[in-house]
Amino acid sequence: MAFPMAVERWLDVARMDELARQGTPVHRIDARAQTVTTLLFIGVVMSFARDELSALMPFFIYPVALMSAGRIPAASLLRKLAVAMPFAVAVGLLNPVFDTRPALALGPLHVSSGWLSFLSIMLRCLLTVSAALLLVACTGMQRLCEGLVRLGVPRVFAVQLLFLYRYLFLLADEGRRMTRGIELRSPGVRGVRFRVYVSLIGHLLLRAMARAERIYHAMQARGFDGRIRLQFTSPLRLADPLFVGGWTLFFAVARVWNLAEALGALLMKGVG
Amino acid sequence: MPSVIEIKDASYVYPDGTQALHAVSLCVEAGEAVALVGANGAGKSTLLLHMNGTLLATQGEVRVAGVEVSRLTLSHARRTVGMVFQDPDDQLFMPTVEEDVAFGPRHAGMAQDDVERRTHEALARVGMSHLRMRPPYRLSAGEKRAVAIATVLAMAPGVLVMDEPSSNLDPRGRRRLIAQLRSFEHARVIATHDLELVVEVCTRVIVLDGGRVVAQGPVRELLNDEARMLAHGLERPHILRHQHPH
Amino acid sequence: MHMADALVSPVVGGTMWLAACGLIGHSVRRIEASAKDHLVPLMGVLGAFVFTAQMINFTIPGTGSSGHLGGGLLLAALLGPHAALLVIASVLTVQALFFADGGLLALGCNIVNLGFFPAYVAYPWVYRVIVRGRYEAMRGSVAALAASVLGLQLGALSVVLQTQASGIAELPFGAFAALMLPIHLAIGVVEGCVTAAVVAFVARARPEVLPVADAEPVRSLRPVLAALLIAAALTGGLLSGWASSLPDGLEWAIARLSGTEEVSALRGTWHARLSAVQERTAVMPDYAFRQTPLSARPDGSDGASAESTTARADAPSALPLGTSVAGVVGGAVTLLVISWLGFVFRKWPRAV
Numbered sequence: 050m051a052f053p054m055a056v057e058r059w060l061d062v063a064r065m066d067e068l069a070r071q072g073t074p075v076h077r078i079d080a081r082a083q084t085v086t087t088l089l090f091i092g093v094v095m096s097f098a099r100d101e102l103s104a105l106m107p108f109f110i111y112p113v114a115l116m117s118a119g120r121i122p123a124a125s126l127l128r129k130l131a132v133a134m135p136f137a138v139a140v141g142l143l144n145p146v147f148d149t150r151p152a153l154a155l156g157p158l159h160v161s162s163g164w165l166s167f168l169s170i171m172l173r174c175l176l177t178v179s180a181a182l183l184l185v186a187c188t189g190m191q192r193l194c195e196g197l198v199r200l201g202v203p204r205v206f207a208v209q210l211l212f213l214y215r216y217l218f219l220l221a222d223e224g225r226r227m228t229r230g231i232e233l234r235s236p237g238v239r240g241v242r243f244r245v246y247v248s249l250i251g252h253l254l255l256r257a258m259a260r261a262e263r264i265y266h267a268m269q270a271r272g273f274d275g276r277i278r279l280q281f282t283s284p285l286r287l288a289d290p291l292f293v294g295g296w297t298l299f300f301a302v303a304r305v306w307n308l309a310e311a312l313g314a315l316l317m318k319g320v321g
Numbered sequence: 322m323p324s325v326i327e328i329k330d331a332s333y334v335y336p337d338g339t340q341a342l343h344a345v346s347l348c349v350e351a352g353e354a355v356a357l358v359g360a361n362g363a364g365k366s367t368l369l370l371h372m373n374g375t376l377l378a379t380q381g382e383v384r385v386a387g388v389e390v391s392r393l394t395l396s397h398a399r400r401t402v403g404m405v406f407q408d409p410d411d412q413l414f415m416p417t418v419e420e421d422v423a424f425g426p427r428h429a430g431m432a433q434d435d436v437e438r439r440t441h442e443a444l445a446r447v448g449m450s451h452l453r454m455r456p457p458y459r460l461s462a463g464e465k466r467a468v469a470i471a472t473v474l475a476m477a478p479g480v481l482v483m484d485e486p487s488s489n490l491d492p493r494g495r496r497r498l499i500a501q502l503r504s505f506e507h508a509r510v511i512a513t514h515d516l517e518l519v520v521e522v523c524t525r526v527i528v529l530d531g532g533r534v535v536a537q538g539p540v541r542e543l544l545n546d547e548a549r550m551l552a553h554g555l556e557r558p559h560i561l562r563h564q565h566p567h
Numbered sequence: 568m569h570m571a572d573a574l575v576s577p578v579v580g581g582t583m584w585l586a587a588c589g590l591i592g593h594s595v596r597r598i599e600a601s602a603k604d605h606l607v608p609l610m611g612v613l614g615a616f617v618f619t620a621q622m623i624n625f626t627i628p629g630t631g632s633s634g635h636l637g638g639g640l641l642l643a644a645l646l647g648p649h650a651a652l653l654v655i656a657s658v659l660t661v662q663a664l665f666f667a668d669g670g671l672l673a674l675g676c677n678i679v680n681l682g683f684f685p686a687y688v689a690y691p692w693v694y695r696v697i698v699r700g701r702y703e704a705m706r707g708s709v710a711a712l713a714a715s716v717l718g719l720q721l722g723a724l725s726v727v728l729q730t731q732a733s734g735i736a737e738l739p740f741g742a743f744a745a746l747m748l749p750i751h752l753a754i755g756v757v758e759g760c761v762t763a764a765v766v767a768f769v770a771r772a773r774p775e776v777l778p779v780a781d782a783e784p785v786r787s788l789r790p791v792l793a794a795l796l797i798a799a800a801l802t803g804g805l806l807s808g809w810a811s812s813l814p815d816g817l818e819w820a821i822a823r824l825s826g827t828e829e830v831s832a833l834r835g836t837w838h839a840r841l842s843a844v845q846e847r848t849a850v851m852p853d854y855a856f857r858q859t860p861l862s863a864r865p866d867g868s869d870g871a872s873a874e875s876t877t878a879r880a881d882a883p884s885a886l887p888l889g890t891s892v893a894g895v896v897g898g899a900v901t902l903l904v905i906s907w908l909g910f911v912f913r914k915w916p917r918a919v
Contacts, residue, residue, distance in 0.1 A: 181670055191416035210657050221619050268414065270399055271424055272424075274428065280433065
């Protein structure tokens with residue numbers, strides 16, 4: 050059964066939640082500001098030509114800055130990145146196969162444009178995935194959903210996200226206990242047979258539905274009438290528009306001018 | 322003054338045809354603590370769900386503070402009767418403890434100031450103010466139980482109805498719960514298998530068996546009747562063996 | 568089958584985001600109109616259930632591989648299409664945020680691929696057409712299997728189209744489709760069997776929770792319109808992908824005919840006209856790193872040109888060595904500076 054890796058994943062989710070409850074300056078930035086900046090960042094990074102490399106480098110400052118100022122350990126991010134990369138790697142690896150035209154010469158070394166675009170895909174993957182992970186690690190699910198509602202996301206959807214998140218751990222735990230029960234009773238057997246699997250999933254589903262019914266009763270008992278009221282108190286502070294504005298300015302500059310190449314040329318001029 | 326809860330000949334049949342209650346009658350007076358005991362499947366939980374209108378009796382009637390519970394009076398019943406469910410995870414569904422305690426007052430349409438005041442008071446009452454910002458799934462079983470009680474206290478009910486409040490608690494959590502239950506001025510209906518808790522908290526016991534009330538009376542008198550307790554799948558609590566009631 | 572951020576262009580990603588927002592808005596309105604309060608906790612818990620179920624695998628006999636529950640069609644069968652779409656969207660959002668499955672830019676694509684097709688196409692047009700009225704074991708199983716397969720096939724096709732329209736991955740359309748569709752046919756059959764078996768299990772244990780499909784399935788035009796809209800969006804994405812490759816090919820052609828000076832002049836006008844998103848080249852005149860990759864641009868437009876072979880041969884030598892080295896050196900130094908800044912940042916909040 051594929052649970053060992055999954056267990057690690059759950060621990061990671063719990064850890065993300067802990068990270069999100071720190072009180073660093075980054076964590077005090079409004080969730081709306083962080084969401085907008087993250088989306089902008091991803092959009093700008095993905096808007097580069099597909100074989101762009103050097104111009105992408107300055108963009109690493111965004112995740113690195115959040116990670117450092119928000120005290121998010123790099124190790125846990127890298128572990129997640131390793132899990133997230135395979136599909137992009139698999140599809141991207143075909144680029145060098147299908148596109149062998151030489152594109153870049155470094156002295157005697159010729160690099161094909163396929164390899165350039167493959168490397169570029171990997172860079173983007175690193176940038177966008179880390180930005181998304183950092184968004185949660187710096188806001189947390191509750192503040193993020195609050196921010197989403199205030200950005201215009203339907204309340205029903207935000208509530209759905211919160212409920213899903215609330216019962217994730219509980220159901221994962223139930224699933225883990227049930228799979229462990231099966232494993233203990235079938236020593237030496239690798240994996241679950243279809244029939245056992247269906248009954249396992251079926252019972253898990255019935256239990257989930259029974260739980261949903263009990264939750265509904267508990268909600269009704271406290272006056273639930275179909276509409277969840279959420280209270281938003283955090284006001285925007287001056288730092289929030291500054292955060293969005295500052296990064297937007299940087300993204301714009303780094304998008305229009307290739308800062309890394311300019312730096313390189315400057316250095317080489319200095320050396321030569 | 323009417324009884325806070327008055328049930329007369331209430332019967333309930335589940336949609337699948339199982340009859341869970343047979344003409345149950347009982348009264349709960351203001352301020353008293355009543356225990357509801359009986360073996361698994363005796364109908365305790367079903368009976369509790371009638372007290373705030375989650376289930377409506379198929380026959381007979383249920384009155385809360387003198388008002389008959391029906392589809393039209395549900396909100397009255399739910400404001401008057403605070404229900405603490407068996408699994409706190411079913412009751413704590415909001416992202417933080419504070420949000421969860423505020424859920425009831427907020428859905429009663431109170432102003433933000435009142436919501437905050439009630440939330441703070443309720444959390445302070447169960448000694449959980451320090452957990453305000455924590456997500457419920459990170460709490461211990463005892464903390465979850467205390468917060469679940471706070472969510473109900475915040476609605477200022479007249480009656481507290483609890484289903485197995487001491488299940489899953491460690492000895493310290495259980496002691497704390499018993500002390501709290503004794504301190505409440507509300508009428509209390511406690512469905513439980515924990516007979517020692519009954520002895521310490523309640524004054525009256527109602528015994529259910531097969532969906533029927535088979536006995537009711539003062540705690541010590543009834544629980545000391547070993548033959549009768551065993552006949553209904555229960556036992557005489559140890560705590561009473563070491564005391565000399567006469 | 569999660570679409571990844573790194574393979575989606577902003578145009579395609581943005582279009583799919585719009586489509587996904589429309590779908591979520593539509594389903595939210597329908598759920599609110601239905602006034603079924605109990606859906607609120609039920610949808611949340613079932614979202615958590617799908618999450619958990621997807622982590623448990625079973626072994627497929629004789630293959631050594633394993634399968635698991637897909638979720639989309641099962642949710643539709645239990646909750647109806649609107650709530651199912653919302654649950655799938657929420658599961659995908661949490662996956663993108665916490666597990667980096669897919670990604671935020673690709674989230675719209677994933678909601679369309681894994682939510683729209685099972686809930687708004689396969690469920691009403693296959694599942695409900697076969698299961699008329701009350702659930703019945705034989706017909707129900709056939710329906711679940713057929714609808715799962717169809718839903719997944721459409722989703723896989725959509726992945727191929729989105730990747731193609733984005734133009735970041737180099738895979739030719741035919742090859743990619745020939746790879747994706749058969750794989751997802753197999754996955755669809757496995758997931759379909761699981762879905763059929765689980766629905767049958769629920770129908771035996773608690774028949775009352777399965778919604779009774781209307782005797783005459785409601786064939787609202789809305790989902791069809793939504794499908795048309797998405798098809799249009801995809802086509803639009805494809806077209807814009809093709810269009811955005813034009814300037815490069817054009818520039819390349821002009822560069823072959825004339826000197827490079829005019830190219831940069833022309834590039835200026837292109838940039839004046841194209842939005843920042845469409846912008847593909849840096850405009851700093853001194854650092855001409857972009858010029859050569861441009862002439863060797865692998866888009867269809869120059870590949871179709873008869874002169875492309877000479878262009879390929881010429882490409883490396885046309886590149887001024889200095890500027891490409893500037894790019895590499897600059898990139899490396901930038902990364903070094905950023906990592907150093909990272910350490911500085913890390914110290915800073917503690918000092919405050």
